Amino acid sequence: MDDDTTTSIKDTARAHLVKLGGAGLSLEAVAQDCGRTFAEVRAAFPHRDDLLTALVVDAYDASGAAMERADESAAGAHASAGARLLAVTRALRQWSFDHPAEFTLIYGSPVPGYHAPQDTVLPASRTPGVLARIVGAALEGGELTPPRRAVPGPPLLLPAAVEAFGGLPPAPFSDVIERGIVLWSSLIGLLVFQVFSRTHDSVRDESAFFDYAIAVAAEGIGLVVPLDGDAH
Incomplete structure (x- = not known):
């Protein structure tokens, strides 16, 4: 997975944090809003918790x-x-x-x-x-x-x-x-x-x-x- 895709996914997820909080984060919604397929998002972050962890670390x-x-x-x-x-x-x-x-x-x-x-x-x-x-x-x-x-x-x-x-x-x-x-x-x-x-x-x-x-x-x-x- 290239850096641009990972960055795009995380940037979209951060925008979702503002509106929905961590509990409202979903891979499906992030994929829809960042212009990536669900498969691409799952390839970078297999589970929602993996994406949450990336955001926490960042x-x-x-x-x-x-x-x-x-x-x-x-x-x-x-x-x-x-x-x-x-x-x-x-x-x-x-x-x-x-x-x-x-x-x-x-x-x-x-x-x-x-x-x-x-x-x-x-x-x-x-x-x-x-x-x-x-x-x-x-x-x-x-x-x-x-x-x-x-x-x-x-x-x-x-x-x-x-x-x-x-x-x-x-x-x-x-x-x-x-x-x-x-x-x-x-x-x-x-x-x-x-x-x-x-x-x-x-x-x-x-x-x-x-x-x-x-x-x-x-x-x-x-x-x-x-x-x-x-x-x-």
Whole structure:
């Protein structure tokens, strides 16, 4: 199957996501609207779930790439770790608003009957990977303030999470990975609220509120995010 056919099928499927959501996606409808035969679509994507997986992978890759580009630019300008964090989270926010159907596919309600395969794990790791690199740079650069509260008892992590971060940091930052996961989940939850208009009737400036919320969440790992108007 040539690249043009695959691209045409996926582009049509993304348009269907906007109108019908992931649950409404069908190979027959995609074939009809993209000008390909059903046999051609089935040759590229034998089952609906194969097409969904391709869209999920593309969405994770595109959103992760947007964050990586923002971090590369901020790091190239010698920005602080806090400024880098703000840049990458803003980039993910912009991507989410530009691609709400794809955001919904990866962060919204699960598609009934669809179970994401292992192929989606690596693309999905790009977003927390960017956050982890920034937190790691802040730790190495002495930009983190020691936390007031430590994780009670043993670490709350799976070995794979520790390995992905590059090892367990020493005290007093031994729980920075757990705190990073809290930051990551706060970011996605905040985006869900904003993309799905959960804050529009309570927040005057959603963009400014997003920046503020990221700065507050970053305090949980001891990182200062510089905002416009900050005295420092």
